[in-house]
Amino acid sequence: MIDNTLKILTGSKGTGLLYLVIVFVFFFFLLTRPIVRYLKTLSDGLMSIASGNLDCRVPITSQDELGVIAQNINYMAEQLQLMMQRERQIEISKMELITNVSHDLRTPLTSMIGYLNLMKNDDYQNLEEHKRYVNNTFNKTQQLKKLIDDLFEYTRLTSGAAQLSFRRVDLSGLLEQIMMEFEPIAHEHALKIEKLWEFKQVYGMVDVEKFVRTIDNLLMNALKFSFKPGEIVIMLAEEKDHIYIAVENQGEPISREQELRLFERFYKAEPSRNDYFNSQGSGLGLSIAQNIIELHGGQMGLEYREGWFKFFIKLPRLGNFQVGEWRGKTAQG
Ligand SMILES: Nc1ncnc2c1ncn2[C@@H]1O[C@H](COP(=O)(O)OP(=O)(O)OP(=O)(O)O)[C@@H](O)[C@H]1O
Ligand SMILES: [Mg+2]
Structure with missing residues (x-):
């Protein structure tokens, strides 16, 4: 079979056919080279996105199927970037919440400790002053309770856990x-x-x-x-x-x-x-x-x-x- 094919190709008719095959192969490579090169670009782009470079975008050079794939790759990178930004924002927001809460809890607590310390050490002039300290401490506990209640309400509302009955x-x-x-x-x-x-x-x-x-x-x-x-x-x-x-x-x-x-x-x-x-x-x-x-x-x-x-x-x-x-x-x- 192979011998026959070789005979045809080396015969006088075969020489023409051989040229035809060579020309075909030559043009085939010539025409598919840009496509292969573009596929390589898409593949490199995907690898770059996969390794975390979400700013990477692949070039869109045509409107055919490959162009659609390139568009989808870019869309995917954009969506991933948005998702990461949202997550980062939530993380920052959580950290801010913790900082604010710690600050707001510490302020009344510090003054409560101060008043209780004065009373513990009998450091007051008279009963009147003692009463004032007790009152101030009580007000601070109220403030603390309000803050904790509000925080609880706020987190319930923003986490979607609140059940409203209309x-x-x-x-x-x-x-x-x-x-x-x-x-x-x-x-x-x-x-x-x-x-x-x-x-x-x-x-x-x-x-x-x-x-x-x-x-x-x-x-x-x-x-x-x-x-x-x-x-x-x-x-x-x-x-x-x-x-x-x-x-x-x-x-x-x-x-x-x-x-x-x-x-x-x-x-x-x-x-x-x-x-x-x-x-x-x-x-x-x-x-x-x-x-x-x-x-x-x-x-x-x-x-x-x-x-x-x-x-x-x-x-x-x-x-x-x-x-x-x-x-x-x-x-x-
Ligand atoms: N009716 C108003 N007139 C003028 N300023 C206002 C009024 N309502 C709110 N504000 C301003 O907006 C800020 C935020 O109001 P918000 O009700 O969120 O907090 P707050 O009243 O200070 O504390 P909380 O409501 O938690 O007890 C207030 O601190 C105040 O500066
Ligand atoms: Mg208010």
């Missing part, structure tokens, strides 16, 4: 109830309350306990940070796309940078103010409130203008509310 509720009636308890406290602090809402029923789907906590948070902030004497305006309106609730007051002016950071966890715009009321805060209130509203499928924000703070909430109207909007959603950490 009910159809008349928000107008609920706000009215909250205001009844709040008004006397506000008056004690020389703050007038103005309610801007039509007294008709406005139904929304809320987790009552969490919603009340959010409103309480806003009202307590208004109480703490308002100029006194002053006024707090509470608004409720049913708009086309959503239910609008807002709490407005006037307080110490803040810069644009502070305005943008108010909803960050642990952020306080006025750390220099250290009267009793303000020093109690951990700066978690607004982050917790915002997470709760987002888990309701709503939005929470601040409209700020020259010392006037308007914290607003937009909740989906009854017809627009979908449990699916919040289920499984985790808020930003």
